[in-house]
Amino acid sequence: MNNEGFVKKLNEKMTRLINKSTMVEQAMAYSLLSAGKRIRPVLIKLICEDMGVQEDLIWNPAMAVELFHTASLIHDDLPQIDDSPLRRGRPSCHVVFGNDMAILAGDGLMLMAFCVLNQTPADPVSKSMLFDLFSKSTYDVLIGEAMDVEFTGKEKDINDVIEMYRKKTGALFSFCFAIGAILMKKLEYLEKLINVGSTFGVWFQIVDDLKDVSGKDENVGKTTGRDKALGKPTVVNIMGIQEAKNFADNLYESVIVQLKSLSLNKVVDFLCALRE
Template sequence: MKNEDFLEVFNKKLQNLIPKSSKVEEAMNYSLLSGGKRIRPILIKTICEDMMVDIDLVWHPALAIELFHTGSLIHDDLPQIDDSPLRRGRPSCHVVYGNDFAILAGDGLMLKSFCVLSQSPANENVKAVLFREFSRSTYDVLIGEALDVEYTGKRQELDKVIKMYAKKTGGLFSFCVASGAMLSEKFHLIDKLSKLGSLLGVWFQVVDDLKDALSDETAVGKTVGRDKILGKPTVVSIVGIQKAENFADKLLKGVVKRFSELGMNGTVDFLKSLAK
């Protein structure tokens, strides 16, 4: 299935997930349906295609990952965290609905992600593994976010920042990359692919840091320059732009090589296009 066709169906499924019978559900839909590249769902779809997984098994983990990711972005944008007024090219959830409903909307999307995953048509053994890995990866996101808050305004060592990235951003990527192994019941590959996903998340976060330092709001669709203003220790702030770019390029080449060795050519092509 082409990515465009996948996204057309995926976005229709998203639209039908949450009713709009209350203010908090309106806030949830406001952020969930505001666009975005859907990189994580497409990554799950691509990984699963490489591992010959039936598309009917892909939708629920792909929807769950987007729900949780969007909920985490709502919380990330709050004044108490990154204080970002712009997300996906329009005002952040808390700007439109207030801090209280934004907190509840973020909670709601995260909780809904588990509800959706529970409805997977996979067999019970696979569903148990999906829940275990999804719970682990989402908890890693929490710990990574907490470390990000803890490190803000303080000088920090590079290795600690990278480990924070591996949880904050790498948590969900680890689930995405390992999803094919879970759904194809190749359980012996889960740990290897989870670690590969974490590395991919580190690369993605470094690229995001570079965008924050070099891009404008129109180009990226969110507030930029916040890392420097808030005093966040990032790979860019520690080693500089040129070395950060070199680090990201080297990291991605290593990840792509590993996927190529595993014969996951569709994933290799997707990551190369994503890098561009």
């Protein structure tokens, strides 16, 4: 199945998760089923294909990651955090449904993520490992978001900011990169793939920061210029645009080298296309 077909089927499966009988479910569906790129689920698909995982084991982890990621975006956009009125090219959840319902919608998607992951048709040991790593990764996302809030308006060391990126963005990517090794019981690769995912997440966040500085709302799909307006200490603000680009390039090349060493060729091709 190509990536476009996978995303289409993923969206169909996620549509059936929420019945929309209540306002909070309508808010959940509004954000979940918006035109996201589904980068994390596609990464899971490609990593699992590269490692020989059977298709029926891929769907639940892929949906769980997208559910949690969407929930984190809802909360991130709230006036109390980033106060962003635009997400994925349309008004943010709180703009349409109100702050209170957006908070509950984010909570609902997070809880649903764990329910969906728990239904993965894997053997008990693999399922337990998936659940443990997902629990740790999502908690790290929370800590990273809290660090982001705490750091706002303050001068921070570059190492503090990078550690925040590893948790806020890298933790969920670490889970994505590790799924194939867990399901195929190739645990000798697990720690390396977790670290690769973390490094990729730092690269991904720096690229996002660069878009915030130089991108346009209609191209990026969300409100740009928020980092500077909110006084966030980012790699771009600390290093400057060119040095941040150089740093990001080095991280990217490191990720590619490590993925090639594991013969994760479909993933490499996808990341090369993602970078363009």
